[in-house]
Amino acid sequence: MRSDSGYTTSVWMATDVPDVPKLNHNIRTSVCVVGAGIAGMTVAYLLARAGRAVVVIDDGEIGGGETGRTTAHITAALDDWYSEIEKLHGEEGTRIAAESHVAAINKIESISALEDIDCDFERVDGYLFLGDNQDKNVLERELAAAHRAGLTDVELLERAPITSFATGPALRFPRQAQFHSLKYLNGLARAIVRDGGQLYSATHAKTIEDGEPAKIVTSEGHVITADNIVVATNSPVNDWVILHTKQSAYRTYVIAGRIPRGSIPRALYWDTCDPYHYIRLHEVDQLIDPSHREELLIVGGEDHKTGQEQNPEDRFRCLEEWTRKRFPMMGKVDFRWSGQIMEPVDYMAFIGKNPGTDQHIFIATGDSGNGITHGTIAGMLLTDLILGRKNPWSKLYDPSRVTLRATTDFLKENLNVAGQYTDWATAGDVTSYDDIKPGSGAVIRRGVKKIAVYRDEEGGIHERSAVCTHLYCIVNWNSVERTWDCPCHGSRFDAYGQVVNGPAIMPLAEVDSDVPASR
Ligand SMILES: Cc1cc2nc3c(=O)[nH]c(=O)nc-3n(C[C@H](O)[C@H](O)[C@H](O)COP(=O)(O)OP(=O)(O)OC[C@H]3O[C@@H](n4cnc5c(N)ncnc54)[C@H](O)[C@@H]3O)c2cc1C
Ligand code: FES
Numbered sequence: 001m002r003s004d005s006g007y008t009t010s011v012w013m014a015t016d017v018p019d020v021p022k023l024n025h026n027i028r029t030s031v032c033v034v035g036a037g038i039a040g041m042t043v044a045y046l047l048a049r050a051g052r053a054v055v056v057i058d059d060g061e062i063g064g065g066e067t068g069r070t071t072a073h074i075t076a077a078l079d080d081w082y083s084e085i086e087k088l089h090g091e092e093g094t095r096i097a098a099e100s101h102v103a104a105i106n107k108i109e110s111i112s113a114l115e116d117i118d119c120d121f122e123r124v125d126g127y128l129f130l131g132d133n134q135d136k137n138v139l140e141r142e143l144a145a146a147h148r149a150g151l152t153d154v155e156l157l158e159r160a161p162i163t164s165f166a167t168g169p170a171l172r173f174p175r176q177a178q179f180h181s182l183k184y185l186n187g188l189a190r191a192i193v194r195d196g197g198q199l200y201s202a203t204h205a206k207t208i209e210d211g212e213p214a215k216i217v218t219s220e221g222h223v224i225t226a227d228n229i230v231v232a233t234n235s236p237v238n239d240w241v242i243l244h245t246k247q248s249a250y251r252t253y254v255i256a257g258r259i260p261r262g263s264i265p266r267a268l269y270w271d272t273c274d275p276y277h278y279i280r281l282h283e284v285d286q287l288i289d290p291s292h293r294e295e296l297l298i299v300g301g302e303d304h305k306t307g308q309e310q311n312p313e314d315r316f317r318c319l320e321e322w323t324r325k326r327f328p329m330m331g332k333v334d335f336r337w338s339g340q341i342m343e344p345v346d347y348m349a350f351i352g353k354n355p356g357t358d359q360h361i362f363i364a365t366g367d368s369g370n371g372i373t374h375g376t377i378a379g380m381l382l383t384d385l386i387l388g389r390k391n392p393w394s395k396l397y398d399p400s401r402v403t404l405r406a407t408t409d410f411l412k413e414n415l416n417v418a419g420q421y422t423d424w425a426t427a428g429d430v431t432s433y434d435d436i437k438p439g440s441g442a443v444i445r446r447g448v449k450k451i452a453v454y455r456d457e458e459g460g461i462h463e464r465s466a467v468c469t470h471l472y473c474i475v476n477w478n479s480v481e482r483t484w485d486c487p488c489h490g491s492r493f494d495a496y497g498q499v500v501n502g503p504a505i506m507p508l509a510e511v512d513s514d515v516p517a518s519r
Contacts, residue, residue: 001182002069004060005500006481008337010069011256011282011296012182017062018189023200023222029055031386032216032226034205035068038181038372040232040366041188042379045111048195050387054226056197057216059204059499063185066234069339071254071300072372073268073280074108074177076101077126079369080347082145089396094149096396097348102151104376105177108184117187119179120283124267126176127160129167131273136169138272143171154455158318161265164327178280181372188216206505208238210358228360228386231297232378234371235342235490236363237502241471242355243399247344247366248413249306249490253315255323256335258284258294263329277322278369287412297330299323305416306321306340307473307487312480338480340490340501342366342429345413349374350399351381357382364387420487423450423474433461441477441484442493450474451511452484464497475508484508 002019003009033040036058044054058064076098078085086094112121124138130139133491139156146154153174161169186223189199213225231238235249251273259281282296301322302315309315316336323330344350344366351374354361362385364378378395384391395401428445433453436442440455443466450466452475466484467473473488483500484493492501497508 001061001064001203003068004064005066005069006338008233008481009335010254010337011298011335012070012072012180013068014285015180015182015186016185017064017182018199020062020189020199020201023057023203023224024220026223027055027198027225028213029053029198029224029226031055031228031230032057032218032224033230033232034058034208034237035065035232035234036062036185036199036201037065037232037234038185038375039234039378040230041185041192042376043232043364043382044192044197045188046383047386048192048197050383052386054192055200056192057200057203057205057218057224057228059202061201062189062199063182065183066281066339066341066367066371067181067375069148069337070181070279070372071105071278071298072181073278074105074153074372075126075173075268075370076105076180076373077128077171077176077270078347079172079270079276081142082149083141085347086148088143089348091148091317093348093396094145096393098149098151100377100393101370101373102395103380104373105175106373107376108179109177110431112179112184112187115187115191117182117184119187121177122180122266123175123177126173126268126270126272127167127170128272129160129170131271131276134272137477139169139171147173152416160267160269161267164264164328169477178282179267180282180449205237205501208361209356210361212360214360226360228362230382230386230510231354231361231363234365234367235502236365237505238352238353238361239363239503243350243363243365244470244489246346246350247342249501250303250341250343251306251309251312251338251485252341252369253299253312253319253338254298254300254301254336255316255319255333256282256296256298257330257333258289259297259327259329259331261293261295264297264327273301277299277301296334297323297327297339299327299516303341305487306490306492307476307485310476312338312478316480340492341369342490343368343369346401349377349397349399351378352385352394352399355400365399417488420473423487429477439482440479441482442472443477449511452477452497452508456495462496463511464493465511466510468504469506469508470504
């Protein structure tokens with residue numbers, strides 16, 4: 001598939017995704033889903049199964065967002081930890097969190113079986129081991145909290161089953177899983193169309209309005225009217241402020257290289273560092289290794305706030321160093337890519353009715369590093385809400401919730417955002433076009449304006465206003481993905497200014513317009 005969320009490509013992107021048309025007419029439907037990632041496609045699949053008329057639109061390809069950049073650990077071992085979640089949401093909250101994530105793993109397994117989706121779904125154990133200089137108490141606390149949450153089969157072992165380095169003590173989470181994310185979405189797409197659903201790619205939702213019916217206008221002016229709209233754009237593009245003060249966008253990095261088959265037991269592995277490292281194995285393409293002697297080791301980590309790293313290349317270097325020290329059997333790095341994660345201040349995803357007065361607009365966001373299960377939970381929960389069924393998980397995931405105990409993190413993240421506005425007053429990254437190499441970008445100051453300047457591979461110059469069209473922070477050049485990334489709430493734009501990630505919904509403005517493009 002073509003990557004429309006950045007310059008790098010993941011292991012999964014070698015897989016073709018269904019070629020679906022662009023929307024070129026108006027439509028009336030029961031439910032319109034915006035965003036064809038794991039969340040949107042799962043909602044669409046379950047609603048179509050329930051007999052609803054469903055339309056899915058995506059401004060890129062199916063799976064072209066973060067679902068194509070995931071590492072696809074499918075797990076109930078939550079990366080914010082049960083011991084921390086319990087402090088904010090209590091024992092009942094952790095119990096629902098555990099129950100819903102276990103249900104999501106089972107749901108993916110049952111859908112794969114029912115729809116005969118050949119997506120390399122595999123049950124594996126997960127191991128959480130200690131990071132450098134960390135104390136075993138951390139694991140003991142997490143074990144006790146996981147047990148209180150109902151995951152009574154989690155156990156503390158003396159080490160994870162890795163022999164190339166001493167992991168120290170580790171928690172074992174039995175019967176977790178992994179899969180190939182795009183093969184799974186392909187299967188969902190096939191089933192949605194079979195059940196009467198319609199899929200459209202290259203179709204950007206420009207405005208989304210509540211009402212009876214609710215209404216979407218695409219950037220080409222086509223109108224979709226629907227009884228209900230689900231905004232599954234990873235970062236919601238319909239909400240301007242409320243949710244974006246309750247979650248923050250982070251970049252995360254992945255490398256993959258070949259190792260001799262069997263040198264690491266098939267499992268999921270995570271350490272307790274902050275940011276943490278995440279590890280899994282995957283089949284090497286048969287064409288590359290017909291003898292089946294090798295498999296791919298996939299390692300991720302090195303997260304940072306979006307738009308706040310000047311040298312993202314360094315993150316790959318650190319990740320490779322970390323990996324080679326612990327897994328010296330890894331050959332050359334075959335793949336490297338990065339992606340975006342939304343981190344809610346109180347650790348739980350936001351899935352439900354859009355906060356405020358909206359009656360017919362639903363959202364799924366705040367995925368953390370557990371977005372595959374969170375996206376699947378969104379599928380189940382939003383289907384129930386739209387069909388008018390009660391769901392015991394709705395309160396925990398309610399996007400309108402206020403978690404007072406998370407106030408310190410809320411203030412910290414929002415002070416960080418406020419600090420980014422000082423970029424309006426600073427000099428540009430460079431003073432002359434000559435300092436910008438082909439395939440690269442930089443912000444230049446011109447009088448009071450800041451201009452995002454990209455020089456393409458042929459040397460052509462492309463200019464856009466450097467003012468983010470969400471809430472007007474100044475974007476920064478991301479040299480790894482060749483995108484303009486906003487340090488405030490994580491909007492991203494391609495080298496020519498088109499939106500890659502929300503919350504922005506409008507492209508970067510032409511340089512001559514005085515005001516940033518409005519929503
Ligand atoms: C490197 C990395 C590793 C990860 N590892 C794991 C893991 O091991 N386990 C796990 O559970 N989670 C993991 N995650 C998280 C998980 O992959 C994501 O949370 C999940 O895939 C997000 O799915 P989504 O459907 O919410 O969003 P996406 O897959 O991003 O889908 C949103 C879609 O909305 C579309 N869109 C946006 N705006 C518009 C618009 N205005 N109009 C039309 N379409 C629009 C986009 O094009 C996109 O296709 C990882 C994420 C990354 C980046
Ligand atoms: S993402 Fe909010 S100002 Fe850019």
